[in-house]
Amino acid sequence: MDQQRAILLLADGTTFEGKAAGKIGTTVGEICFNTGMTGYQEVFTDPSYYGQILLATNAHIGNYGTADADIESDSIKIAGLIVKNFTIPFSRNLANASIQDYLEQGGLVGISDVDTRAIVRHIRTKGAMNGIISSEIFDLDELNKRLAAAPNMDGLELSSKVTTKEAYTLGEEEQAKYRVAVLDLGTKKNILRNFLRRDCFVKVFPAKTGMDEIRAFNADGLFISNGPGDPAAMDYAVDTAKAMLEEEKPMFGICLGHQILARAVDIPTYKMHHGHRGINHPVKNLITGKSEITSQNHGFGVSPEAIAANLDKVEITHRNLNDDTIEGIRIVGKPAFSVQYHPEASPGPHDADYLFDQFVELIREKKE
Structure with missing residues (x-):
């Protein structure tokens, strides 16, 4: 079928023209690329x-x-999508819809038909930046106006937008x-x-639940999940993490949960140049000496630098083998640890499964 024209405008004025995919409309967000x-x-x-707009x-x-x-x-969470070849016909017995139908239903x-390699090289060089996609507006002045009004990810609190509205059990x-x-x-869901x-x-529990309500559940272990946004804008979660540490119960954090746990012991976080997103990131476990293929986002x-100055509080357990960034920590004197990557995503496929086992083993030891 003939696809409608579309345009991508980046915050630094760079433009790319292509064809519409998914819903006809306009969307704004930070551009990030995933290599999976x-x-x-x-x-x-x-x-x-x-x-975020996914490339x-x-x-x-x-x-x-x-x-x-x-x-x-329960729904599409990305703000927009950039691809080279958008393949609507599909071949897979388990599939029940084309990507076009799926994106239209999800309003994405x-x-x-844009040069995704060129865009990736641009982001890798210039750093993460906002962008706007439109298949209905082609006036650059209007697009620039809408782009300028969009907030930057730095300093943005977003977990409250995606967390569950009500507590639930599984x-x-x-038994x-x-x-x-x-x-x-x-x-x-896979976590x-x-x-x-x-x-x-x-x-x-919803993101802004207080420790009194969490304590009433009488949990054996405490977990802080992944999520979107800037951890520096989430004092409410940091306060909860501090209270969790006081419980002296086994504690585990993944991705944003890792960053929140670090901030709970006064280790700051920072905005990366263009982030890590893919399913082939090599990480070394400094405790065992083994390396893992990991999924990251x-x-x-x-x-x-802050951890190096506070080794009495935090032990580094994992490092990224590409850029030496911190991938895992353990809180000194507490049964609490976290990783920056996603062990549930199984890219290795099972290289990092042991982290869930490690958490459950801590719970078992504590109960006994």
């Missing part, structure tokens, strides 16, 4: 991407369609061995599945 060869629907629905580096997006089983939340605006309370409280900053597979009864990091 598969898993596009999981990425679309990952709450950590809320407010897929893989040349073909849509060729295996979409399936109800491949979602990480995208652009295809699993069998009477489960362990109880885990999840502070939902934008959790992925919760990993707890269920390890005989846990889980209660998921973050635009903020934990300050290595």
Whole structure:
């Protein structure tokens, strides 16, 4: 079919013209790129991407369609989509819709037939920046006006936009061995599945839940989830993490949860030049000496300089082998640890499964 014209305008004035993908409309967000060869629907629905326009580096997006089983939340969370080849016909027995139908139903605006390699090189050189996609407005002055009005990710609090509205439980309370409280900053479904597979009864709490309500659940372990936005704008979550540490119960954080845990012991975070997003990032476990292939999605990091000055508070457990950034920490004197990457995403595929086992083992030891 003939696709309608679309335009991508970056905050520094760079423009790219292509064809419309998904819904006809206009959308604004921070441009980020993901290098994964598969898993596009999981990425679309990952709450950590809320407010961001996703640039897929893989040349073909849509060729295996979409399936109800491949979602990480109840709706599309990315703000927009940029692809090279937008493949509407699909071949996959488990798929139940084309990517075009899926994006239209989800109200997502995208652009295809652009030089994605050129855009990636631009972002890698210039750094993360906002962009606007439109398949209905082609006046650059109007697009620039809308782009200028969009907030920057730096300093933006977004977890309250994607967290559950009401607390809920998963699993069998009477039969489960362990109880885990999840502070939902934008959790992925597969994280919760990993707890269920390890005989846990889980209660998921909204991001701004106070410690009194969490304590009333009488959890054996405490978990802080992934999510979107700037951890420096989330004092409410940092305060909860500090209170969790006072409980002296096993504690685990993933991605944004890792950053919040660091800030709870006064280790600051920072905005990265263009972030880590993909499923092939090599990480070394400094405790075991083993390396892992990891899935990552973050635009903020934990300050290595601050940790180096506070080794009495924080031990570094994992480092990124590409750029030496902090990938895992353990709180000195507390049964609390976290990682910057996503062990539930199984890119290795099972390299990082042990982290969930490690958390449950801490719970078992504490209970005994």
